[in-house]
Amino acid sequence: MAKKSKKEDIAISVKNVTKEFTVYEDKSYFLKEKIGHLGRNKKRKHVVLKNVSCDIKRGQSVALIGVNGSGKSTLLKLLNKIIYPEQGTIEINGKVSSMIELGAGFNTDFTGRENIYFNASMYGLGKKDIDPIIDKIIEFSELGDFIETPVRTYSSGMYMRLAFSIAVNVQAEILLIDEILAVGDAHFQAKCLNKMKELKAEGKTMVFVSHNVNQVKSFCDRALWIKDGEIIMDDETEKVLDEYIKVQG
Amino acid sequence: MSFINKVKEIYKYRHMLFTLVKQDINGRYKGSIFGFLWTLLNPLFMLLVYSVVFSIVFKSDIENYPIYLFVCLMPWNAFNTMIGGGTTCVSNNASIIKKVYFPREVLPLSVVISNTIQYCFSLVITFIALLVSGMGITWYAIFLPLVMLVQVVFAFGLILMLSAANVYVRDVQYMMNPIMMIWMYASPILYSITMVPEKWLPIYKLNPMVTILQGYQSILYNQTLPNFKALGIVFLASIAICIIGYMIFNKLQRRFAEEV
Numbered sequence: 001m002a003k004k005s006k007k008e009d010i011a012i013s014v015k016n017v018t019k020e021f022t023v024y025e026d027k028s029y030f031l032k033e034k035i036g037h038l039g040r041n042k043k044r045k046h047v048v049l050k051n052v053s054c055d056i057k058r059g060q061s062v063a064l065i066g067v068n069g070s071g072k073s074t075l076l077k078l079l080n081k082i083i084y085p086e087q088g089t090i091e092i093n094g095k096v097s098s099m100i101e102l103g104a105g106f107n108t109d110f111t112g113r114e115n116i117y118f119n120a121s122m123y124g125l126g127k128k129d130i131d132p133i134i135d136k137i138i139e140f141s142e143l144g145d146f147i148e149t150p151v152r153t154y155s156s157g158m159y160m161r162l163a164f165s166i167a168v169n170v171q172a173e174i175l176l177i178d179e180i181l182a183v184g185d186a187h188f189q190a191k192c193l194n195k196m197k198e199l200k201a202e203g204k205t206m207v208f209v210s211h212n213v214n215q216v217k218s219f220c221d222r223a224l225w226i227k228d229g230e231i232i233m234d235d236e237t238e239k240v241l242d243e244y245i246k247v248q249g
Numbered sequence: 250m251s252f253i254n255k256v257k258e259i260y261k262y263r264h265m266l267f268t269l270v271k272q273d274i275n276g277r278y279k280g281s282i283f284g285f286l287w288t289l290l291n292p293l294f295m296l297l298v299y300s301v302v303f304s305i306v307f308k309s310d311i312e313n314y315p316i317y318l319f320v321c322l323m324p325w326n327a328f329n330t331m332i333g334g335g336t337t338c339v340s341n342n343a344s345i346i347k348k349v350y351f352p353r354e355v356l357p358l359s360v361v362i363s364n365t366i367q368y369c370f371s372l373v374i375t376f377i378a379l380l381v382s383g384m385g386i387t388w389y390a391i392f393l394p395l396v397m398l399v400q401v402v403f404a405f406g407l408i409l410m411l412s413a414a415n416v417y418v419r420d421v422q423y424m425m426n427p428i429m430m431i432w433m434y435a436s437p438i439l440y441s442i443t444m445v446p447e448k449w450l451p452i453y454k455l456n457p458m459v460t461i462l463q464g465y466q467s468i469l470y471n472q473t474l475p476n477f478k479a480l481g482i483v484f485l486a487s488i489a490i491c492i493i494g495y496m497i498f499n500k501l502q503r504r505f506a507e508e509v
Contacts, residue, residue, distance in 0.1 A: 021507065029419040077506070081350045084503040096350070104348030107272065109279065118272070121264035122349050 010093065011174055011205040012056040012079060017088035019049040019074055048074045050229045051088070058094075058173075061206040063220035063237060065244055071229040072209045076100060076178050079207060094205065097123055097172030099164060108152035112143055112162055115151055119163070123170040133169055140195070141165035142188070157184050168195050174205045193219065213241055252495075258352045265351055269359035274366065288367050292323060292374040311441055313470075316382050320469045321438040321462045323375050324397075327368035328404055328458070329429050335360045335408030336422050340415050343509040353502045354495075357408045365401050379469060387472045396464035399480055403457055403487035409494030413501040416508050436462055457483045 023046045048071045056062050064072040077083045078090055080098045105122055106115045116137055120130050130137075138147050141161045151159065161184060167175070177196075184192070196219060200206060210216050216223065216237060223240035225233040233240050259266070278284045299322075300315040311317050338356045339346065346353065372393075379386050415421040436458045437445075445453050453459060460483045464475040 031418050031420040082347065082506045098349070101348045105345035107276075109276070110272075118265075118268050121262075121268045122345075122351050124261045124264065126264040 009058050010055050010091075011058045011060070012054075012093075012207070013089075013091040014052060014054050014075075014079075015089050015091075017049055017052045017075075017078065017085045017090060018047065019071075019078060019083070019085050020045045020047045022046075048229050049078070049085070052226075052229070052231055053088075054224060054231060054234065056205060056207065058205055059200075059203040060222060061200050061208065061220045063216040063223040064207065064209045064226055065211075065216065065223055065240065066226035067248065070226045072226050073100075073178055075226065076176050076207060076209055080176050092174065094173030095123070095171070096174045096176060097167050097170050098176040098178075099167045100176065100178045104163070106151050106159070106163070109150055111150055112141075112147040112154070113138070115162070116166055119166045120170055123172065125170055137165045137169050140169065140191075157188070160184050161188060164192055168192075168199060172204070174207075175199065176207050178209045179211065213245070217241060255352065255354065255499075259354055259358070262351055262355055266355050266359055266362070269355065270363040270366070273359060273363040285370075288370050289374055292326075292371050295319075295322070296374060296378055313382060313384065316378060316384060317441075317466075317470055318439065319375060319378055320465050321436075323371055324368075324400060324462065324465055325433060325436065325438050325458075327364060327371065328400060329433070331361060331364040331368075331401075331404045332407060332411070332425065332429065334364060335404070336411040336415050336425050338408070339412045339505060340419070340422070340509055346509050347506050353505060354409075354498065357405065357412050357498070361401060361405045361408060365397075368397070375469070384470075384472075386469070389468045389472055389474060392468055392475055393465075396461060396468065396475060396480065399464070399484045399487060400461045402484065402491060403461070406487055406490030406492075406494040409491065409498040413498045413505075416501065416505055432456070432458065437466070438462060457486060 023044055052071075052075065064075060066072050074083070076098075077100060078085055079092065080096060080100060081090075081092075082100070105119060107118060110118065113134070116134060117127060117130055141147070141158075141164075143158060143162060146154065146158060151162070154162070164184075175196075193215065196206065200219070206220075208216070208220055220237045223233075223235065223237045223244075224231050225240050225244055233243060274285070278287050281287065283290060296315070296319055299318055303309060303314045303318065308314075309317075335357055338360045339353065342356055345351075376386060411421055411425070435453070435456055442450075442453075442459065442463065460476070460479045464480055467473050467475040
């Protein structure tokens with residue numbers, strides 16, 4: 001019994017995960033090239049994550065920090081099941097909402113409103129689920145009348161605002177956020193951060209990739225420092241950040 | 250993930266599936282004046298051209314040739330478009346595959362559903378042609394959905410394999426053009442199966458589309474019962490192709506986001 005309740009407390013469990021990418025010097029999509037490249041060892045394996053393990057408790061906000069190319073985003077994509085590990089297992093307990101990239105899956109020919117329905121459908125929400133919250137989403141995005149125009153006419157800030165508004169309103173239990181708050185003006189950034197704090201207070205689990213030390217500090221209880229595909233430090237945010245700043249300058 | 254869990258998950262993503270189907274149907278004719286009417290207008294023009302050409306210029310031994318042709322050409326066109334759209338359905342959606350999680354099977358499923366819906370509408374023209382030509386429609390037409398089901402299941406199995414393979418080797422989508430053309434001539438659409446030399450028949454009949462198209466011919470043109478036994482065998486074979494296709498798709502889909 002005790003064991004079971006413990007398992008339910010864990011939102012994300014990563015065990016011994018290794019992820020490699022095959023790097024092609026010249027990626028071939030066609031058979032002719034594939035055959036031509038045979039024997040001419042043009043590809044090599046690049047290990048992005050090495051034997052990574054971590055458990056994230058329900059309600060915890062965790063920051064992934066590290067320099068570019070250290071494997072933070074790869075870990076986030078693994079958590080989101082967009083890609084799969086070569087070795088190891090990942091267990092997710094709860095509904096996931098992700099902001100891996102801005103406006104992923106927006107159909108640019110459709111209006112903002114239509115895209116809300118489409119995007120939310122990717123989180124498993126139907127029209128009936130969205131109708132009651134659509135005004136909230138539109139209001140949060142501050143798009144006003146632009147919601148009725150095709151998304152292709154949006155600026156990157158508008159794009160991001162719409163994407164963020166959907167992602168935080170689909171009632172997920174786990175949010176994966178990859179450095180998207182960099183876009184948008186200070187006012188909207190602050191608003192997003194507030195919304196995220198609100199969600200945190202509601203007990204949502206969050207994994208957050210950011211280079212913005214202040215954002216991480218104000219928001220996350222725990223930080224994982226990833227370097228060259230390994231977690232080299234896993235502790236309270238303050239401690240990890242102090243160490244990180246000391247080393248990276 | 251077990252098959253049962255997969256089905257449950259796809260059910261959870263049914264809203265996405267419906268949205269994709271709707272987008273495909275609405276989006277196809279977006280910006281055109283006649284919109285969805287083109288689904289009916291295209292076959293109508295095709296019928297008119299064939300009627301003129303084959304009753305005036307090329308005269309065929311087959312009685313009522315334009316109708317004969319039309320009865321099988323419509324299902325073949327539907328099959329052709331379905332396979333064409335299905336083959337590229339994963340590779341053309343690279344942007345969402347790279348960024349969002351969803352059961353990837355939703356993509357081939359949406360292609361099959363939206364094409365089946367359009368196919369059903371285009372059949373209206375076939376019925377009109379049968380009525381106008383004076384051949385009429387008999388009660389055998391109630392077996393039409395059965396033949397269509399076999400065709401759609403068969404196409405779905407192929408699409409599972411082709412769409413997954415096309416992510417890794419783009420030649421697949423280009424290879425399909427000549428293959429579909431050869432396949433069309435290897436099926437009794439423009440000619441009758443009675444014209445095929447007897448010694449080739451055993452090989453000729455290995456093509457599942459022969460049985461399926463003959464099903465349409467029996468029901469709509471000859472106005473008899475279709476060959477249920479042959480259709481049953483093709484149906485079972487199609488189920489087997491779906492199972493193999495699912496296994497291939499499932500295996501290959503793990504690296505879709507990296508390869509696409």
